[in-house]
Amino acid sequence: GDSVTQMEGPVTLSEEACLTINCTYTATGYPSLFWYVQYPGEGLQLLLKATKADDKGSNKGFEATYRKETTSFHLEKGSVQVSDSAVYFCALALILTGGGNKLTFGTGTQLKVEL
Amino acid sequence: GAVVSQHPSWVICKSGTSVKIECRSLDFQATTMFWYRQFPKQSLMLMATSNEGSKATYEQGVEKDKFLINHASLTLSTLTVTSAHPEDSSFYICSAQAQYGYTFGSGTRLTVV
Numbered sequence: 212g213d214s215v216t217q218m219e220g221p222v223t224l225s226e227e228a229c230l231t232i233n234c235t236y237t238a239t240g241y242p243s244l245f246w247y248v249q250y251p252g253e254g255l256q257l258l259l260k261a262t263k264a265d266d267k268g269s270n271k272g273f274e275a276t277y278r279k280e281t282t283s284f285h286l287e288k289g290s291v292q293v294s295d296s297a298v299y300f301c302a303l304a305l306i307l308t309g310g311g312n313k314l315t316f317g318t319g320t321q322l323k324v325e326l
Numbered sequence: 327g328a329v330v331s332q333h334p335s336w337v338i339c340k341s342g343t344s345v346k347i348e349c350r351s352l353d354f355q356a357t358t359m360f361w362y363r364q365f366p367k368q369s370l371m372l373m374a375t376s377n378e379g380s381k382a383t384y385e386q387g388v389e390k391d392k393f394l395i396n397h398a399s400l401t402l403s404t405l406t407v408t409s410a411h412p413e414d415s416s417f418y419i420c421s422a423q424a425q426y427g428y429t430f431g432s433g434t435r436l437t438v439v
Contacts, residue, residue, distance in 0.1 A: 245427075247430075253432055257427060257428070257429075300369065314421070318369040
């Protein structure tokens with residue numbers, strides 16, 4: 212079945228350090244890929260997305276490139292801030308046979324950024 | 327942008343009682359809404375897909391008689407946890423598919439004591 216695998220956390224970084232959170236996927240078709248962020252006590256917010264191979268999603272300094280050849284969608288940021296501390300979820304969406312689609316999430320990676 | 331409002335944000339209830347969680351799309355119509363459950367330090371698990379005017383589609387292993395879903399209008403879906411027990415304590419999140427993607431509610435923290 213379809214699945215998303217993320218690196219385990221927590222990831223602890225110093226402010227202004229570089230961030231990479233790995234995400235790989237398994238899907239039978241051509242999924243859309245997403246990164247969601249969850250701040251403490253809140254619901255999920257879409258961070259960025261990519262809908263086809265070689266697309267690059269970007270937002271708030273975060274980037275991720277849809278790599279079909281390696282089935283990956285790694286999240287990167289060149290310089291993290293304390294305010295980036297949150298849980299990050301990689302997800303994929305496939306169009307279902309009967310119409311509509313469904314999100315499949317990875318297990319989430321907690322990021323802690325310290326001064 | 328598309329906004330989903332979820333209430334309550336937290337609730338504490340006694341074991342054996344029922345709790346209703348509401349999910350409203352504020353500025354768009356949502357024919358389909360999704361209900362997720364999140365355990366501590368784990369990912370979101372899809373519980374069911376709620377379709378306006380029809381029965382919900384439950385994922386394997388989810389008790390439909392325990393987690394009642396009603397989607398009576400294009401802007402409101404409700405999840406009722408019936409005869410709640412401490413093991414039902416969790417973070418429940420709804421989601422709706424809007425024009426430009428999925429929008430999530432802020433979640434409901436349910437604690438059953």
